[in-house]
Amino acid sequence: DGGITQSPKYLFRKEGQNVTLSCEQNLNHDAMYWYRQDPGQGLRLIYYSQIVNDFQKGDIAEGYSVSREKKESFPLTVTSAQKNPTAFYLCASSIQSDSNEQFFGPGTRLTVL
Amino acid sequence: QKEVEQDPGPLSVPEGAIVSLNCTYSNSAFQYFMWYRQYSRKGPELLMYTYSSGNKEDGRFTAQVDKSSKYISLFIRDSQPSDSATYLCAAKGNTGFQKLVFGTGTRLLVSP
Numbered sequence: 001d002g003g004i005t006q007s008p009k010y011l012f013r014k015e016g017q018n019v020t021l022s023c024e025q026n027l028n029h030d031a032m033y034w035y036r037q038d039p040g041q042g043l044r045l046i047y048y049s050q051i052v053n054d055f056q057k058g059d060i061a062e063g064y065s066v067s068r069e070k071k072e073s074f075p076l077t078v079t080s081a082q083k084n085p086t087a088f089y090l091c092a093s094s095i096q097s098d099s100n101e102q103f104f105g106p107g108t109r110l111t112v113l
Numbered sequence: 114q115k116e117v118e119q120d121p122g123p124l125s126v127p128e129g130a131i132v133s134l135n136c137t138y139s140n141s142a143f144q145y146f147m148w149y150r151q152y153s154r155k156g157p158e159l160l161m162y163t164y165s166s167g168n169k170e171d172g173r174f175t176a177q178v179d180k181s182s183k184y185i186s187l188f189i190r191d192s193q194p195s196d197s198a199t200y201l202c203a204a205k206g207n208t209g210f211q212k213l214v215f216g217t218g219t220r221l222l223v224s225p
Contacts, residue, residue, distance in 0.1 A: 002199075004156075005158075010195050030151070033218055038173050040121065040217060041211075041217060042115075042117065042119075042201070042203075042215030042216050042217045042218070043157075043201070043203075043215040044215075048210075049213075050210060058212065059212075088154075088155070090156055092156075095132075097210040098210055098211070099166075100145050100147070100205070101159055101162070102159070102213060103159065104156035104158070105156050106150075106155055106156045106159045107154070107155065107156050109154070
């Protein structure tokens with residue numbers, strides 16, 4: 001089956017810890033994205049990558065880091081510098097960065113204890 | 114002011130009703146308009162997208178864009194309980210990479 005997988009589904013973190021959220025796609029898409037979703041707010045773009053070995057900051061990149069060493073993988077690290085990390089994190093991909101169709105993964109719910 | 118505004122709802126309708134979901138936007142550069150459906154604790158699923166003004170139909174779903182009033186609509190005919198979800202509208206510009214700007218989502222509840 002083609003699609004986007006995210007793991008884990010639920011993640012608990014203690015304050016001061018870094019955690020890494022996994023995102024994998026087998027759609028052969030060039031572009032990948034990370035969004036954050038909070039109640040009462042729309043999806044907000046954290047980072048995006050238009051092609052392997054390249055990535056750009058989105059609107060709320062502070063406290064996050066990413067890498068794009070492989071076309072199919074775009075992991076997101078939530079660092080201790082992120083002041084309010086509890087949220088629902090969504091990974092997406094598209095054929096190219098100017099494509100109108102973005103396909104989303106199932107999401108990871110991160111809770112800081 | 115948010116670039117894309119959407120009433121959070123919830124919007125409650127009986128099964129079989131025609132549902133109208135709406136968004137407004139403020140950025141005149143937006144050219145593409147999308148509707149996503151998101152079930153609870155799941156990722157959004159793209160329903161359809163339209164370019165500029167006009168209508169687009171796909172089964173029970175019709176998307177409508179009125180650029181003169183900066184108004185986006187999604188109509189659902191013969192609504193079903195399985196349509197109960199949060200509906201997100203999104204918009205983007207036309208040149209190169211343009212980020213998707215999302216509304217906050219409208220929660221729809223269709224009762225049997």
